[in-house]
Amino acid sequence: MLGCQDFCGYYDWSFGYVRKHKDIDAVHKLWADISIAQQHYTDAGMTDGLRGLYDTWCGTAVDEHFDWSFTLDEAGNTLRWDMKQCPSKGFLIDNDLHSDEDYCDHCMGWIIPVADQIGAEVVAHEHNHAGQCWGHLRMKGQPSKAFEGHADDITADPLWQRGHIDRWENDVKLPVIPEASPANDAVDVIRHWFADVKAITVLGQGPGATDHWTAQHTTDSVIVTDATYATKDVYADSPCAIVIGDQSQVLAEVSERFHATPPDQRPLLMHTYLPGEAMLPFAQYNLPRPVPLLPILLREQLYEHIPHTPHPTAIVFALLLAAALNKPTIAAGLDWQEHLHDNTPAHKKHSVDSASPTTPPSTHSQACERLHIQRATARLRDRLQIHP
Amino acid sequence: MSAPDFYFGVNVVFQHIHDHFGKATLIDYWQNLGRDYYHERNMRWQAGGIPTIADDWRDYFDREPNADVDVTTTDDAVTLDIHVCPAIHHLRQHNRDIVPYYCEHCDHVCGAQAQAAGFRFERTGGMGACQQRFVKISVTGGA
Numbered sequence: 001m002l003g004c005q006d007f008c009g010y011y012d013w014s015f016g017y018v019r020k021h022k023d024i025d026a027v028h029k030l031w032a033d034i035s036i037a038q039q040h041y042t043d044a045g046m047t048d049g050l051r052g053l054y055d056t057w058c059g060t061a062v063d064e065h066f067d068w069s070f071t072l073d074e075a076g077n078t079l080r081w082d083m084k085q086c087p088s089k090g091f092l093i094d095n096d097l098h099s100d101e102d103y104c105d106h107c108m109g110w111i112i113p114v115a116d117q118i119g120a121e122v123v124a125h126e127h128n129h130a131g132q133c134w135g136h137l138r139m140k141g142q143p144s145k146a147f148e149g150h151a152d153d154i155t156a157d158p159l160w161q162r163g164h165i166d167r168w169e170n171d172v173k174l175p176v177i178p179e180a181s182p183a184n185d186a187v188d189v190i191r192h193w194f195a196d197v198k199a200i201t202v203l204g205q206g207p208g209a210t211d212h213w214t215a216q217h218t219t220d221s222v223i224v225t226d227a228t229y230a231t232k233d234v235y236a237d238s239p240c241a242i243v244i245g246d247q248s249q250v251l252a253e254v255s256e257r258f259h260a261t262p263p264d265q266r267p268l269l270m271h272t273y274l275p276g277e278a279m280l281p282f283a284q285y286n287l288p289r290p291v292p293l294l295p296i297l298l299r300e301q302l303y304e305h306i307p308h309t310p311h312p313t314a315i316v317f318a319l320l321l322a323a324a325l326n327k328p329t330i331a332a333g334l335d336w337q338e339h340l341h342d343n344t345p346a347h348k349k350h351s352v353d354s355a356s357p358t359t360p361p362s363t364h365s366q367a368c369e370r371l372h373i374q375r376a377t378a379r380l381r382d383r384l385q386i387h388p
Numbered sequence: 389m390s391a392p393d394f395y396f397g398v399n400v401v402f403q404h405i406h407d408h409f410g411k412a413t414l415i416d417y418w419q420n421l422g423r424d425y426y427h428e429r430n431m432r433w434q435a436g437g438i439p440t441i442a443d444d445w446r447d448y449f450d451r452e453p454n455a456d457v458d459v460t461t462t463d464d465a466v467t468l469d470i471h472v473c474p475a476i477h478h479l480r481q482h483n484r485d486i487v488p489y490y491c492e493h494c495d496h497v498c499g500a501q502a503q504a505a506g507f508r509f510e511r512t513g514g515m516g517a518c519q520q521r522f523v524k525i526s527v528t529g530g531a
Binding site: 001002003004005007008009010011013014017018021022026029030033034036037038039040060063064099306307308 | 392395397398401470482
């Protein structure tokens with residue numbers, strides 16, 4: 001039977017199934033239907049407004065072992081939660097699960113319809129995809145006291161700096177990077193960024209990245225990894241986008257170069273946020289939180305996250321992105337094993353997802369690299385040229 | 389994190405897939421879930437055989453609220469005597485409309501799991517109490 005103990009895992013898997021079977025809009029429709037399952041919230045809210053939601057949610061919090069702060073201010077027309085560690089998203093992180101594009105979004109997917117049915121709305125909500133979020137609900141048409149800056153404000157927690165943020169205001173999801181794109185969907189942000197790009201060059205750090213052939217064929221729009229951006233080892237010009245590896249050790253150098261670049265010439269920063277990897281402290285280095293890369297790869301069915309198995313290196317993720325964007329692509333210097341020889345300069349070893357030279361690349365494998373390069377090749381076919 | 393209200397979600401997800409995509413897709417969803425989502429569990433079943441499957445289900449039902457299940461084994465099968473199905477119990481307790489095909493998910497999810505592990509799955513009964521068996525294919529000669 002399907003029990004409730006591992007529900008969150010197969011819930012995420014189910015979203016992925018619906019997306020693959022139909023599309024992301026079908027997933028959103030599923031989330032809206034989930035509000036039917038939350039009839040007890042609707043019933044309580046119809047009877048007692050925010051108090052009803054509060055009482056019902058408190059029961060759920062006990063069942064699910066929420067680690068949170070939850071405040072009802074009826075006079076102030078405010079219901080506010082601050083989730084310190086979401087057990088639901090935590091289950092996915094702990095079990096290396098990432099079947100669908102954005103598990104966290106499903107909460108707004110059912111909360112907004114339930115709130116609407118009882119005459120309430122989500123004033124504001126943010127989640128960091130690392131198991132932390134906060135939300136502010138009010139009954140519509142009445143002023144509501146803001147709670148930002150209160151004692152349990154999760155955004156003041158140092159761990160809030162992990163992950164990437166999605167934000168809602170007045171029931172509407174806001175753009176991910178307003179200065180770059182009006183899109184509130186990470187997939188559309190990336191597509192928008194590359195919309196005018198005619199051809200892409202993906203530059204790894206293998207020998208072919210700097211030879212004559214590559215110099216002759218490199219296009220204007222280059223994607224590199226964080227290590228190359230930090231060191232300019234194989235490409236000194238301005239790339240259009242960076243894939244920051246899952247074990248990056250060069251965030252300080254990335255930040256230095258990023259901030260030394262005029263804002264209108266800065267590259268798009270992207271990162272995979274893989275559940276099995278440590279969460280990188282982007283904010284500690286004054287870097288904007290990179291756009292998540294997995295959603296577009298999942299939507300284009302170029303990547304499937306299989307728990308506890310190797311995943312591609314950053315440069316192969318970059319190649320998959322080029323395939324997802326369906327642009328003519330030149331790829332050079334992809335052979336990641338070349339960088340693991342003992343005599344490889346230390347800065348080049350960082351290019352293997354910026355892995356520590358002393359850390360075996362157990363999260364990667366040659367078979368995994370080959371599989372994903374084949375997927376990119378199958379998608380782009382004669383529009384992809386791979387140079388060793 | 390065994391929160392029984394999640395059974396409400398299970399029921400609605402089944403209904404949604406059935407109503408939007410049809411019964412065949414719902415069955416395909418269940419079978420894929422059994423094969424793919426539970427892949428690692430299936431491999432443990434395959435490696436450990438009957439004792440592993442039995443221990444797995446004892447542990448699983450121990451963590452399902454209000455479940456009343458006896459797990460027994462023979463040389464060729466694991467039998468689950470489900471006196472109280474925790475999902476049906478909770479849905480009924482809260483007066484939820486249970487989709488009429490709810491119990492079929494066990495046939496297809498567990499069936500796919502069993503097949504991946506070298507077993508076949510049988511169910512008799514349902515809607516609150518049933519018997520489920522995981523029978524070794526090699527002993528029975530089944531396909």
